[in-house]
Amino acid sequence: MKLAEETTETIKHDILDKAFLRFGRYGFGKTTMAEIAKDCDMSAGNLYRYFENKKEIAAGCAQRCMQQKLELVREIIRDTSLTPDKKLQRFAMDVLEYMHQQFSSEPALMELVDFVSRERWDIVIHYMEQEKSLLTEILSEGNRSGQFNVSNVLETAKWIQASLIKFIAPRYMDAFSLEELQKEAKGVTALLTAGLKK
Amino acid sequence: MKLAEETTETIKHDILDKAFLRFGRYGFGKTTMAEIAKDCDMSAGNLYRYFENKKEIAAGCAQRCMQQKLELVREIIRDTSLTPDKKLQRFAMDVLEYMHQQFSSEPALMELVDFVSRERWDIVIHYMEQEKSLLTEILSEGNRSGQFNVSNVLETAKWIQASLIKFIAPRYMDAFSLEELQKEAKGVTALLTAGLKK
DNA sequence: ATAATAAATATTTAATAATATATTCATTAT
DNA sequence: ATAATGAATATATTATTAAATATTTATTAT
Numbered sequence: 001m002k003l004a005e006e007t008t009e010t011i012k013h014d015i016l017d018k019a020f021l022r023f024g025r026y027g028f029g030k031t032t033m034a035e036i037a038k039d040c041d042m043s044a045g046n047l048y049r050y051f052e053n054k055k056e057i058a059a060g061c062a063q064r065c066m067q068q069k070l071e072l073v074r075e076i077i078r079d080t081s082l083t084p085d086k087k088l089q090r091f092a093m094d095v096l097e098y099m100h101q102q103f104s105s106e107p108a109l110m111e112l113v114d115f116v117s118r119e120r121w122d123i124v125i126h127y128m129e130q131e132k133s134l135l136t137e138i139l140s141e142g143n144r145s146g147q148f149n150v151s152n153v154l155e156t157a158k159w160i161q162a163s164l165i166k167f168i169a170p171r172y173m174d175a176f177s178l179e180e181l182q183k184e185a186k187g188v189t190a191l192l193t194a195g196l197k198k
Numbered sequence: 199m200k201l202a203e204e205t206t207e208t209i210k211h212d213i214l215d216k217a218f219l220r221f222g223r224y225g226f227g228k229t230t231m232a233e234i235a236k237d238c239d240m241s242a243g244n245l246y247r248y249f250e251n252k253k254e255i256a257a258g259c260a261q262r263c264m265q266q267k268l269e270l271v272r273e274i275i276r277d278t279s280l281t282p283d284k285k286l287q288r289f290a291m292d293v294l295e296y297m298h299q300q301f302s303s304e305p306a307l308m309e310l311v312d313f314v315s316r317e318r319w320d321i322v323i324h325y326m327e328q329e330k331s332l333l334t335e336i337l338s339e340g341n342r343s344g345q346f347n348v349s350n351v352l353e354t355a356k357w358i359q360a361s362l363i364k365f366i367a368p369r370y371m372d373a374f375s376l377e378e379l380q381k382e383a384k385g386v387t388a389l390l391t392a393g394l395k396k
Numbered sequence: 397a398t399a400a401t402a403a404a405t406a407t408t409t410a411a412t413a414a415t416a417t418a419t420t421c422a423t424t425a426t
Numbered sequence: 427a428t429a430a431t432g433a434a435t436a437t438a439t440t441a442t443t444a445a446a447t448a449t450t451t452a453t454t455a456t
């Protein structure tokens with residue numbers, strides 16, 4: 001990567017950082033390009049050298065947020081001290097805690113969710129595909145170690161993803177308490193892993 | 199029940215019928231009290247003898263819709279030809295089909311969902327409690343017949359409910375196709391019942 | 397040549413007025 | 427006495443305008 005490219009990426013990164021903070025605190029609508037620009041010590045016009053428009057900045061924030069969720073999962077997969085069934089449980093618990101944390105500390109973030117749901121569902125689909133792929137890794141590991149007996153790893157991953165949606169998706173984060181959701185997540189994963197075992 | 203009371207109930211019932219049709223086709227916002235009244239062959243003012251206001255009519259519609267979902271489940275429970283695990287699967291499949299049917303034929307209905315989510319979450323909680331209670335019945339039956347081995351029936355019912363939320367709640371009905379959701383529902387219930395068995 | 401700015405323009409949002417609708421109530425019919 | 431109406435009033439929607447903000451572009455600096 002050339003120096004110019006690198007600084008461009010760094011600046012983009014900084015813009016998303018600053019924008020995400022504002023979107024979280026004041027919401028998408030109440031955040032102005034001028035404000036984001038000032039946070040980044042540049043003019044509003046200059047933002048357009050890095051992002052096509054305000055919605056693309058919001059999309060970038062959402063994508064990064066989802067990438068962070070995925071990174072959380074990759075860390076769990078890497079952790080060799082965890083058995084596959086523990087990895088599945090940690091998947092639900094860690095993602096849930098991350099999501100609930102985000103939405104309880106920054107309720108205005110729900111505006112970003114609404115935007116993505118309405119206008120950038122493609123981002124959600126892409127995230128879900130990647131997440132599903134990570135789930136297949138956990139299942140395959142379980143198959144190899146003999147702990148699981150899953151014939152169709154890809155399909156099963158989709159089912160697990162569907163059954164954990166309450167703890168992964170933003171929709172119910174503000175409707176239920178973290179404690180309540182955590183108890184449920186633990187129960188659901190226990191039930192699921194029981195069904196996966198030999 | 200006295201005759202007067204009975205006709206009052208009949209009229210209320212008719213109002214909800216007519217209102218629900220309009221909410222479904224034109225949405226809550228675009229439906230006027232005058233229109234509902236005309237559908238019922240009465241004046242707008244007279245509606246207030248039966249419902250406190252427009253929101254109460256909407257709440258009544260939502261409640262009735264949820265009661266119908268519950269009735270669906272009660273039918274499944276009554277069906278003696280089904281084993282408990284089949285009942286669980288039918289629970290997911292029948293409710294999913296009912297919901298998807300509703301929201302694909304009447305997309306404006308989502309407005310009613312938004313209203314209930316925002317202002318009458320208590321109705322949702324009440325529905326979920328009843329639904330959970332019906333799930334415990336299925337689990338208990340499974341325990342009695344020896345097909346299931348569930349130690350805490352009430353907690354487990356909550357977990358099953360949480361894991362099937364994608365197929366029961368309205369939120370994702372317009373984001374995924376019925377076929378896709380049906381495949382997933384089948385997979386999830388299969389996974390869950392495997393975990394419940396002795 | 398690249399990066400940034402700041403002024404110009406297009407678009408969106410906010411404020412207001414105008415209209416439509418929800419709700420109440422005095423009156424009439426059953 | 428109960429049920430229903432339709433006019434009166436309060437509330438909420440919609441249309442219109444004014445103001446703010448997003449986006450583009452001509453210009454300047456590096």
